[in-house]
Amino acid sequence: MTISVAQAQLFFLAFTRIMAILVHVPVFGGQNIPSQVRIGLGLVLAFVLLPWQPLPPEAAAIGTFAYSLAIGREILIGTLIGFAADLAFGAIQMAGAAMGTGSGFESSRIFNPALGESGSAFDQIFVMTATMIFLVINGHHLVLIAIQKTFEAVPLNGSLPFDGMETVLKTTSVFIAAGIHMAMPIIAALVLTDLTLGLLARVAPQVQVYFLGLPVKVVVAMIAMSMTFSVIFPYVSSLFKNMAEGMLLFVE
Numbered sequence: 001m002t003i004s005v006a007q008a009q010l011f012f013l014a015f016t017r018i019m020a021i022l023v024h025v026p027v028f029g030g031q032n033i034p035s036q037v038r039i040g041l042g043l044v045l046a047f048v049l050l051p052w053q054p055l056p057p058e059a060a061a062i063g064t065f066a067y068s069l070a071i072g073r074e075i076l077i078g079t080l081i082g083f084a085a086d087l088a089f090g091a092i093q094m095a096g097a098a099m100g101t102g103s104g105f106e107s108s109r110i111f112n113p114a115l116g117e118s119g120s121a122f123d124q125i126f127v128m129t130a131t132m133i134f135l136v137i138n139g140h141h142l143v144l145i146a147i148q149k150t151f152e153a154v155p156l157n158g159s160l161p162f163d164g165m166e167t168v169l170k171t172t173s174v175f176i177a178a179g180i181h182m183a184m185p186i187i188a189a190l191v192l193t194d195l196t197l198g199l200l201a202r203v204a205p206q207v208q209v210y211f212l213g214l215p216v217k218v219v220v221a222m223i224a225m226s227m228t229f230s231v232i233f234p235y236v237s238s239l240f241k242n243m244a245e246g247m248l249l250f251v252e
Helices: 005-022 035-049 064-101 121-136 139-153 166-203 209-249
Strands: 109-112 117-120
Touching (some): 005 064, 064 209, 166 209
16 A cells, blocks of 8 residues: 555654653653653554545645655644643642642652652642542543544644634633642541641630640541542542543533
8 A cells, every 4th residue: 555645754754743742641641751652652553543544646645844844734733632630630739739738748758750740749649549530430442432523523734723722711710729629628537637726726825736736637637538538539530531622622
């Protein structure tokens, strides 16, 4: 089978868009995943997801300047689509950071290679558990389906779909509110603990509240998180499902 230059150019455009999306999904394009694996996954997905419409060998190729603009356009489209995944995992990370702020774990921070940022052990536990939920509900399948549908919504070498900031700002506010809602139960438990320790300091000044408070807040935070997970599991699942829908919302 003869593959024309125009067909090869379309394939590379599809590969460019897919790679621009995958780098925003930690499960597929995290920094702990080797570059060879990410590139190989992008090539496989381009072969599988690209609507294959063979062009005749004599089909005219895209000019150098126009093709450079097309590559930049696909990178921009892929970045815009992947921004929804950034928002979802960013909301999870923001919720974990808010939970860990007053929990006593902030004194020690560890690096998360999947997200490329450091955090306390507490919020890393929350982020890793949320990532496991993402895999359990087949969130990676939803992402792949969303990527495939982007080629139907925005054909290769098509015009930019972005027509304003309203959709981006609205979606961003939804994900930020979701992160705050997930963190509220544990934040409330820690605030009540601080109030209790403050009253204890007033009633019994001889008690070293500072040294007593650290282990108490650690225990309270862990118990509150274990009790909260059963409640927010549907919420996290809905968050990741909305992520896949948001990936399409930005380009429709």
